[in-house]
Amino acid sequence: MTTPDAAELRRRTQDLLAAHPPATTDRTDFLKARFDAGLAWVHYPAGLGGLDAPRSLQTVVDAELAAAGAPDNDPRRIGIGLGMAAPTILGYGTDEQKQRFLRPLWVGEEVWCQLFSEPGAGSDLAALGTRAVRDGEDWVVDGQKVWTSSAHLARWAILIARTDPDQPKHRGISYFICDMTDPGVEVRPLRQITGEAEFNEVFLTGVRIPDSRRLGPVGEGWKVAQTTLMNERVSIGGARIPREGGMIGPVARTWRERPELRTHDLHQRLLTLWVEAEVARLTGTRLRQQLVAGQPGPEGSGMKLAFARLNQEISGLEVELLGQEGLLYSDWTMRRPELVDFTGRDAGYRYLRSKGNSIEGGTSEVLLNIVAERVLGLPVEPRNDKDVAWKDLAR
Helix, strand or coil, X not given: CCCCCHHHHHHHHHHHHHXXXXXXXXXXXXXXXXXXXXXXXXXXXXXXXXXXXCHHHHHHHHHHHHHCCCCCCCCCCCHHHHHHHHHHHHHHCCHHHHHHHHHHHHHCCCCEEEECCECCECCCHHHCCCEEEEECCEEEEEEEECCCCCCCCXXXXXXXXXXXXXXXXXXXXXXXXXXXXXXCEEEEEECCCCCCCCEEEEEEEEEEEEHHHEECCCCEHXXXXXXXXXXXXXXXXXXXXXXXXXXXXXXXXXXXXXXXXXXXXXXXXXXXXXXXHHHHHHHHHHHHHHHCCCCCCCHHHHHHHHHHHHHHHHHHHHHHHHHHHHHCCCCCCCCCCCCCCCCXXXXXXXXXXXXXXXXXXXXXXXXXXXXXXXXCCCCCCCCCCCCCEHHHCCC
16 A cells, blocks of 8 residues: 555545545534544554554645535544543554554543543653552553543543562553453542642542553553653643734733733843744644654653743733723632633633643653753652652652
């Protein structure tokens, strides 16, 4: 089979639209047909939603479908599945796992969450204490996870747990797919400063996970998790957005529509942040182009760093620009939303919610270390626990 080019992808897309007209086809049925036609993510293997085509040609398909008014798979709602679970399953899953999980994941029939962070192992993720003990063909999991986005909606979770406490902390971890509907899984909301509870804490008590839902070899979960984490940071910091997309958009719009709010100082700050936001956007485009040639690397950590800092500075500027209006907060209702909507809410929400950007998806402090060591080549920070068994670590 030859690698499809842009013309071939256009032809295949038009064939899909002819066989399944978006105006008369059920949304889910259309998305399933798109996946089966290999037009979901064209760079994936044939039979798994792709055509083994260059990643850069996905835009050809997306443009044709958008022009025809075809539905998308609501990527913001299923971002964890698309951006983190899917590439990990593709990289480490068995053929059976790929066939079982990738199609409903991409279509959006099954929502995913990420069971990584723990109350006692946040920034130092490798120090996690959730245990998985082998019992015949199953693993019995006990522990607690925290800051879990979408756990209240998720059917499946990507989970890392300690399977060998006698090994150093990075080497005694294994990676699993956890069914969130199984007995022993308890999800509790964590109400945030915004009033909402998009995050959760998850308690695992005697949860049985079949060994057939393990990703990668036993004890090599940290290596598998690196694929997830690198993709997570790209999906957060390197998302495709138009010029003046994201946080800078509402501020620029207010500046144009409300001249009475302008001051010289605010003007200078807005110009600086507008330029930085545009540089970050173009850098994200460059990063996505680099992905065509291989897997995401530590550059995604730099993008995520910039994303967090810019969001916090821009939202702070917006509150100052609005003056007293910026102190208003429209709705503190306790909700458990399906997605985070930065631009659909008011300035106060954006200001408060952006505080979490430097924590979620890897803290800014940890990402600075990654950039220093893996991008700039600076000396590795000394660690005295590198070869110490996890069970012997001070806690």
